[in-house]
Amino acid sequence: MIYTVITGASSGIGYETALAFAARGKNLIISARRKEKLEELKKEIQRVNPAAEVIIQTSDLSVSKNSYALYDSLKNYEIETWINNAGFGNFASIGEQNLDKIEQLLHLNIESLTILTSLFVRDYADKEGTQLINVSSGGGYTIVADAVTYCASKFYVSSFTEGLSHELKAKGLPMQAKVLAPAATETEFVNRSMEVDEFQYNSLPKFHTAKEMAGFMLELYDSEKTVGIVDGQTYEFHLKDPIFPHVSR
Amino acid sequence: MIYTVITGASSGIGYETALAFAARGKNLIISARRKEKLEELKKEIQRVNPAAEVIIQTSDLSVSKNSYALYDSLKNYEIETWINNAGFGNFASIGEQNLDKIEQLLHLNIESLTILTSLFVRDYADKEGTQLINVSSGGGYTIVADAVTYCASKFYVSSFTEGLSHELKAKGLPMQAKVLAPAATETEFVNRSMEVDEFQYNSLPKFHTAKEMAGFMLELYDSEKTVGIVDGQTYEFHLKDPIFPHVSR
Numbered sequence: 001m002i003y004t005v006i007t008g009a010s011s012g013i014g015y016e017t018a019l020a021f022a023a024r025g026k027n028l029i030i031s032a033r034r035k036e037k038l039e040e041l042k043k044e045i046q047r048v049n050p051a052a053e054v055i056i057q058t059s060d061l062s063v064s065k066n067s068y069a070l071y072d073s074l075k076n077y078e079i080e081t082w083i084n085n086a087g088f089g090n091f092a093s094i095g096e097q098n099l100d101k102i103e104q105l106l107h108l109n110i111e112s113l114t115i116l117t118s119l120f121v122r123d124y125a126d127k128e129g130t131q132l133i134n135v136s137s138g139g140g141y142t143i144v145a146d147a148v149t150y151c152a153s154k155f156y157v158s159s160f161t162e163g164l165s166h167e168l169k170a171k172g173l174p175m176q177a178k179v180l181a182p183a184a185t186e187t188e189f190v191n192r193s194m195e196v197d198e199f200q201y202n203s204l205p206k207f208h209t210a211k212e213m214a215g216f217m218l219e220l221y222d223s224e225k226t227v228g229i230v231d232g233q234t235y236e237f238h239l240k241d242p243i244f245p246h247v248s249r
Numbered sequence: 250m251i252y253t254v255i256t257g258a259s260s261g262i263g264y265e266t267a268l269a270f271a272a273r274g275k276n277l278i279i280s281a282r283r284k285e286k287l288e289e290l291k292k293e294i295q296r297v298n299p300a301a302e303v304i305i306q307t308s309d310l311s312v313s314k315n316s317y318a319l320y321d322s323l324k325n326y327e328i329e330t331w332i333n334n335a336g337f338g339n340f341a342s343i344g345e346q347n348l349d350k351i352e353q354l355l356h357l358n359i360e361s362l363t364i365l366t367s368l369f370v371r372d373y374a375d376k377e378g379t380q381l382i383n384v385s386s387g388g389g390y391t392i393v394a395d396a397v398t399y400c401a402s403k404f405y406v407s408s409f410t411e412g413l414s415h416e417l418k419a420k421g422l423p424m425q426a427k428v429l430a431p432a433a434t435e436t437e438f439v440n441r442s443m444e445v446d447e448f449q450y451n452s453l454p455k456f457h458t459a460k461e462m463a464g465f466m467l468e469l470y471d472s473e474k475t476v477g478i479v480d481g482q483t484y485e486f487h488l489k490d491p492i493f494p495h496v497s498r
Contacts (some may be wrong), residue, residue, distance in 0.1 A: 062300030064352070093420070094413050095370040103313070110405070111355050114398060118351070121344040141492040143261060147421060148412030149363060155408040155493070156359070156401045170394060171342070181313050232496065244389040244404075245479065 001053055001076050005029045007061060007070075007116070008086030010037035013135065013182065016214035019048055024218070027053035029077060031070060032086070033060045061086050062104040067112035081221070082120045084113045085135045088090060089150045102149055109153040114160065121175065125168060130175040131221060134161040138183040138232045142244060154181075158227075162242040165226045170248070178220055181229040182213050208235065210217045250302055251327050251444030254278045256319075256365070261433065262384065265463035266332060268297055273467070276302035278326060280319060281335070300387045310335050311353040316361035320368045330470070331369045333362045334384045336406075338399045339376060351398055359401040363409065370424065374417060380470060383410040384400035387432040387481045390492060403430075407476075411491040414475045419497070427469055430478040431462050457484065473486040 004021045008014040010032030018030050022045040042054045055077065059070040066077045078199040087109045090101060104249045119133060124130045139147060140154030158179050165177040169228050208216075208230065220228030225239035253270045257263040259281035267279050271294040279287050279294075284307045291303045304326065309317040339350060366381060373379045388396060390404030405429070413426040430447045433456040457465075457479065465486045469477030474488040 093416055094367050094409075095374050097367060099364055099367055102367070103360065106355075106360050106363065110359065111352065114351060114355065115348055116344060118343050118348055125344050142496055143408055143412040143415065145412075145415060145495070146498040148409060151410035151412060152405045156405040159392055159404040160397060160401035163392040163394075163400060166392065166394060167342055167397060202273060246394070247391055248394040 001027055002028045002080045003027045003053070003055065003074075004081040004083070005031070005074065005079055006033045006085055007059075008135075009041060010034045011216070012210045013213045014083075014085040015041055016210040017085065017199070017217050018045060020050045020051045020214040020218050021081075022054075025049065025052070026081075027055075029055040029057060029074060029079075031059050031061075033058060046061060061112040061116075062108040064068055064107045064111040064115060067115040068119075071116060079120070079124060080129060081114065081131045081133065082124075083133045083217075086112070087135060089137075091147050091150075092245060093146060094148055097149060105150065105153060106131060108117045109150075109223055110156050113157060117164065117177075118161070121164065121177075125171075125173045125175040129175045129233055132137045132161075132164070132175060132177045133217070133220065134177075134179055136161070136179045136181045136189075138181050138230055139170075140179070141229065159244050163246070165242060166246050176224075177226070179227045179229075180217055180220055181214075181227065181231050182208065182210075182216075183230040183235060250277055251329045252276045252278045252302070252304065253330040253332070254280070254299075254323065254328055255332045255334055256280045257384075258290060261459045262462045262466070263332075263334040264290055265459040266334065266466050267294060269463040269467050270330075271298045271301045271303075274298065274301070274349075275279075275329075278304040278306060278323060278328070280306045280308050280310075282307060289338055310361040310365075311337075311357040313356045313360040313364060316364040317368075320365060328369070328373060329378060330380045330382065331365065332382045332384070332466075333365055333371075333433075335361070336384060337403075338386075338396060340396050340399075342395060343397055346398060353479075354399065358399075359405050362406060366409070366413065366426075369424075370417075372414065374422045374424040377423045381410075381413070381424060381426045382461045382469065383426075383428055384431045384467070385410070385428050387430050387479055388463060389428070389430055390478065391481060408493050411475060411493055412495070414491060415495050425473075426475070426476075428476045429466055430476065430482060431457065431465075432479040432481050433457075 004026045009030035038056045136157040137154040140158035141150035161179040227240040258279035287305045328483040385406040386403040388400035389407035410428040
């Protein structure tokens with residue numbers, strides 16, 4: 001039995017990506033903080049694909065040591081694809097931002113993602129057919145005003161993952177590392193980031209639904225390209241080679 | 250009495266920058282882990298400028314909560330310039346890197362820098378003549394093979410600081426935020442990063458001394474530009490406008 005792991009699977013892009021991989025016949029390990037949401041998703045997955053094995057593993061990855069516990073808890077499963085999707089945003093100026101929230105953001109978006117990526121690469125980089133997909137953001141390639149710290153965390157994710165992709169290729173290892181960079185997506189993510197109950201989507205130029213983004217995730221998964229990015233102007237999805245400059249020493 | 254704060258002042262670029270600001274007649278608050286190195290620097294500063302006030306504040310910023318303690322300890326001093334210079338590197342592949350060291354790197358290079366920047370901006374952004382300078386790296390604009398996680402941490406620093414510079418200008422606030430991006434520099438930094446006693450500098454194409462980099466730091470301090478970057482090919486120093494794309498929502 002081989003599994004696809006998805007963190008932050010309780011809602012939004014993670015939730016829809018789990019359904020999309022299940023429809024492909026993949027078994028799933030789904031992780032998030034909220035057990036009841038994962039139970040709901042498990043039922044939904046088994047409606048889509050009654051044969052799919054679904055493992056639920058709750059974890060709060062905004063506490064970075066929990067990422068080791070999550071990884072260790074999966075030691076007995078064989079993993080094909082690992083998707084670091086858990087993350088949250090923050091809209092505030094640097095002088096006004098809540099530093100407790102920012103520390104959680106850094107632990108989740110950067111530190112846990114780095115630990116989980118490193119552990120997965122350590123164990124699986126030499127296995128044919130494996131993939132590591134990190135969910136960044138359009139804000140991980142273009143700084144967005146009033147979301148600077150969030151964007152910087154996603155610049156980290158983009159450059160870290162592009163660098164990993166170069167590294168695996170340079171070593172001739174079969175694992176593929178990829179970055180998904182969505183633009184505004186209709187998910188709970190925006191609600192939590194804005195700390196409001198209802199976000200006025202029509203105040204944004206356009207957005208994708210989480211289901212559309214899960215479709216782009218599959219396009220990226222199926223391709224040989226490293227980056228799947230939504231154009232912030234046209235909202236078109238593009239598969240690309242690594243975007244940042246890279247040198248060997 | 251007005252002060253310039255420099256973290257990571259016990260050696261390398263931080264040490265030489267302290268001397269360079271002292272020669273300009275600035276009073277200094279110098280921070281690092283090692284008290285005896287700071288005492289040494291204090292004597293050196295007072296040789297350069299006997300009138301300079303020098304405050305020593307030891308702190309290990311690889312434990313991020315220490316950054317709050319450091320900032321609080323300086324509440325009674327008026328600060329003109331804050332230079333986040335403390336940081337360390339790591340040369341290893343992602344699959345082989347030591348995760349304890351990587352967590353320390355993320356806490357120092359990203360988390361403490363973010364907390365100290367945010368607190369300084371909160372208190373001083375509206376004060377004429379103030380500056381915040383974050384030390385990034387050429388690796389914060391170009392990913393370097395075998396130093397991917399370090400580079401990603403510096404992509405964070407570069408994008409965070411450029412974003413802050415845009416933000417301060419958009420709000421019409423007088424504080425200037427700037428990024429210094431050195432290439433290879435002859436400092437203890439490389440020793441600690443490589444975990445060897447002696448680094449063969451002649452194996453690198455070229456390098457600057459820490460004293461040269463302190464000169465570039467002053468050029469950046471004196472300019473209206475946001476980025477001071479050493480070209481990784483020619484080793485020339487260039488003052489530039491922000492490099493990454495930026496949009497207002």
